[in-house]
Amino acid sequence: MSTAPVLELFKLSKAYPTPKGPAVIVKDFTLNFAAGEFITLIGHSGCGKSTVLSMVAGLTDATDGAMILAGKETNEAGPDRGVVFQSPCLLPWMTAFENVMLGVNQVYYTASKQERRELAEYYLSVVGLGNAMHKYPADLSQGMRQRVGIARAFALQPKMLLLDEPFGMLDSLTKMELQEVLLALWRRNKLTTLMVTHDVDEAIFLSDRVVMMTDGPEAEVGDILTIPFARPRVRAEVMADPRYLEIRNHLLTFLNERSHIRPSRIAAVKPGEMATAGSTHAPHSALQAH
Numbered sequence: 001m002s003t004a005p006v007l008e009l010f011k012l013s014k015a016y017p018t019p020k021g022p023a024v025i026v027k028d029f030t031l032n033f034a035a036g037e038f039i040t041l042i043g044h045s046g047c048g049k050s051t052v053l054s055m056v057a058g059l060t061d062a063t064d065g066a067m068i069l070a071g072k073e074t075n076e077a078g079p080d081r082g083v084v085f086q087s088p089c090l091l092p093w094m095t096a097f098e099n100v101m102l103g104v105n106q107v108y109y110t111a112s113k114q115e116r117r118e119l120a121e122y123y124l125s126v127v128g129l130g131n132a133m134h135k136y137p138a139d140l141s142q143g144m145r146q147r148v149g150i151a152r153a154f155a156l157q158p159k160m161l162l163l164d165e166p167f168g169m170l171d172s173l174t175k176m177e178l179q180e181v182l183l184a185l186w187r188r189n190k191l192t193t194l195m196v197t198h199d200v201d202e203a204i205f206l207s208d209r210v211v212m213m214t215d216g217p218e219a220e221v222g223d224i225l226t227i228p229f230a231r232p233r234v235r236a237e238v239m240a241d242p243r244y245l246e247i248r249n250h251l252l253t254f255l256n257e258r259s260h261i262r263p264s265r266i267a268a269v270k271p272g273e274m275a276t277a278g279s280t281h282a283p284h285s286a287l288q289a290h
């Protein structure tokens with residue numbers, strides 16, 4: 001079995017020009033994604049999470065570093081990465097089905113019309129829009145529109161799925177429903193996934209690993225936590241597991257206390273305490289030395 005990562009991010013950095021000179025938002029962001037791995041990225045507002053996702057999507061150029069996707073260095077956007085944003089940006093004059101078909105027609109132009117239709121219908125049905133796929137966005141709830149966005153991303157069958165706070169604007173019940181929809185699709189398709197979220201519980205429930213970013217400027221990977229719960233996960237069982245609170249506390253402690261500290265700048269830490277990109281920390285091994 002191949003163990004080569006699907007995506008390697010090596011010392012990715014991003015600086016934006018400002019009147020006072022370049023502002024380095026993200027610095028030396030290094031992380032590998034195993035095939036089919038679900039990674040969430042958490043950190044304080046404005047630290048640079050979306051900037052990282054945007055560089056991975058090829059929508060923003062990195063100022064430094066390298067990105068290797070499926071063995072090839074890449075720095076451009078492409079249909080091999082499906083992106084879902086907080087708001088799905090559907091064309092209002094097209095139905096949900098037509099919105100999904102737009103991408104499907106471009107990517108699968110060699111398939112027959114019938115095959116393309118079936119692909120779009122399949123993913124719209126799986127996300128629960130079997131009876132609403134011919135409605136226009138204005139006639140869909142926000143949660144339903146986001147289901148279209150998810151169906152659209154999966155229908156292109158990309159190598160990677162990139163999600164930028166996809167459930168950030170939804171009420172908590174709809175959010176939980178869509179997390180389940182996402183997990184079901186992810187399991188079926190085994191897509192390597194990067195998701196940006198502010199929601200610690202969402203990160204724990206969905207992820208194989210949670211990557212914590214330090215505060216910006218010059219934000220970097222501060223710590224990485226492996227989530228130990230077996231899949232498929234049942235929310236109630238995960239939340240009742242004694243490790244859940246421990247993991248949650250670890251993440252909250254990072255956000256409240258440790259996100260201001262840059263691992264790369266700390267000289268005196270005990271061996272084994274420092275998180276490195278790709279590490280698989282258990283909650284107890286947290287960096288405490290500050």
Ligand SMILES: Nc1ncnc2c1ncn2[C@@H]1O[C@H](COP(=O)(O)OP(=O)(O)OP(=O)(O)O)[C@@H](O)[C@H]1O
Binds near residue numbers: 025
């Ligand atoms: N095009 C741009 N030009 C200049 N500065 C930018 C640009 N895009 C983002 N920034 C700055 O980069 C920093 C990181 O932004 P980014 O959106 O990546 O953070 P974030 O962690 O995703 O924030 P949030 O959680 O609030 O969505 C912010 O200070 C933002 O103002």
